[in-house]
Amino acid sequence: MQKSLNIDPNKCTGCLQCEMACAYELEGSFNPAHSRIKIFHFEEQGRFVPYTCTQCAEAWCLHACPVDAIKMDATTGAKVVDEATCVGCKVCTIACPFGTVNYNQSSGKVIKCDLCGGDPACAKACPTEAITYVDANWTGLDKMREWAAKTDTGTTTAAAKPSAPAGH
């Protein structure tokens, strides 16, 4: 079963623990400047939104790379940059419609989310479960459950009532 990062901005408090965890995984230091996941603070609406690569099935970055430095990890489905092959041409950063592949000045290569080999540090570090790592086929399950509960308003009590007189 493949898993996907599932992001719920409603739960995000904007603490950046995920950014620290990501950079730590990458380079062994706490450095949000090198994180592959970013939290955006929309102050005027009081919203905090985590954003990172969603690992497109047909990945623009992968197809655009002239040296085939971006490959798919067959186990996780992640599109992974092979640093040894990457020449830092940045074409993938243009091809990606979402801006989630970025150039890293200190390494001269591009960096993007690689799902930490199937155990993403950001999801583990998130204190509010705004970022979770779940069955790729069912990233919508929580939202469905929430709406299912709303759709069902009142029917539980209605169903329970008729059974009561029957017992008497």
Added chain:
Amino acid sequence: MTWHRKILRVNLTKGTCETEPLNMEWAKLYLGSRGLASKYLYEEIDPKVDPIAPDNKLILATGPLTGTSASTSGRYVAVTKGALTGAIACSNSGGFFGAELKFAGYDMLILEGRAKEPVYLMINDDDVRILPADKLWGKSVWETEEWIKKTHQDPLIRVASIGVAGETGSKYACIVNDLHRAAGRSGVGTVMGSKNLKAVAVRGTTGVKVENPREFMQVAQATKTDLKESAFTNGLTQYGTQGVTSVINATGIYPTRNHQQVQFEGADKIGGEAMFEVRETDGRTNMVRNSACFGCTIACGRVSVIDPNHFSVKDKPQYHNASGGLEYESSWAMGGDCGIDDLEALTYANFICNEQGMDTISFGASLAAAMELYERGYITDKETGGLKLKFGSAEALVEAVELAGKGEGFGKDLGLGSKLLCEKYGHPEVAMTVKGQEFAAYDPRGAQGMSLAYATSNRGACHLRGYTIAVEIFGVGTKLDPLTTEGKAEITKLAQDTTSAVDSTGLCMFPNFAWTLDQYQQLVQADSEGDWSMEKMMELGERVWNLERLFNNKAGLTTADDTLPKRLLETPAETGVGKGLVALLDKMLPEYYELRGWTPDGQPSNDTIKRLNV
């Protein structure tokens, strides 16, 4: 690791920006943040200096845990001689600026001198520039942050700046970072303004490493779990600091109308729960959501939106968006202490304090003092310029906060702070201050430990220098009778020393509701080289406290300044748990001096200085 071992020293008179090695001898004695910055200030300035003279210095300092993945790692401090108090000032702020300063590669930024013209400092890792701020002078904190990000084409820059209050000499101007986080107290923003320094902007990309990564990650995780499981810190997540309003008011230690009463009939309308009530007018709640500072897994911050139909913002669409909401102290100072129960007006006043860079506590309490002066007829419409300063008037609050923010009209008088304001109009007894600084939201008559904590606080009246409320009211760890004086000298000393140590780590003090000093110690030990045992941590706290005291003594403060306003010492509380009681300071002070190893005239003895290696 831990420390970058690097200081950035900026001399605004000469226009120089230089780096120098951190004094590691001092770092091993004073750790970081509050402790280490205080040591630098103590060694580098004459404590008798005029706070707003160029010879005063302003130090922005991080701690060894700032910028790490330990929970609440976003703190920095502003240390200087306080413009409000003339005592050593150390104001602590969260948000994201502190961590960014650390990521830029500096443990500390020392600001010296005075620029000839308004300037701001732009730090891009090791590229540091002093740039003209002529386009920023006269602008608010919010406009300043937006302008800097836009001008440098970098939305990831973090900014700490002063508003117009700091430019126009308000005694309690603060330094605001990330729009609504403030190094709030004692007039640290006033000092920044006196240096013609509008803002410090930082972008840091160097990162922070720890000494023992494996151990550190384990301790960081375990201590986060402690926070997650504590009812106290969960309460902070849900209701923020505002959650204590109802308890403190019900106990009867909620200073009301400039400390004339200890319970406020309108407290429930301005507390943590009220922020969740759906407004009839627009169908929304004041509270939008909670928010976190850098690295914080508690997220006590409030994001609020004002009812657009409310009189304070009706014709001001720029205040219809969400922004930083009320904390307990702010809600109390501008609310209960002024007898005002209008949550929307308080939220508006809070926005303006953030926007123009004013300490919400000192502003609110100064307004409360002005209201008492007005109601007693000591000042009239003539002095106030027509402001009807009646207790309970939300209209007066809204007008007053705008004037104070800009330093205009009677706002200029309000910017003097309670002490100078009341002295100016011949009634110093109306000022509810210690060492020139206004009280926080706890009346000491019903929590006797606070009498001592307020009177001996090194930065003037303050709840964050020895929060005996934790044991006297909430029973965190242990519970003491709030009405007696027994054991209070000891608990006050313990709270002061512990807090001094915590404030030197780079973490917030709020985890202390779920942790003891043990957890901080484990984090420091895993993070930092050297020996940071519990014994060392307690010694650190005591050392910092004594160093601050020595600074104040040299600045000319004496035992006569370790006191409380007459109202608290002589007028018994009318209601509440402390009904019939006054603040019994005299019973505790000599014992406290003795426990501290100080002489009866409040000087740390030579033995104490030697023992602590101050």
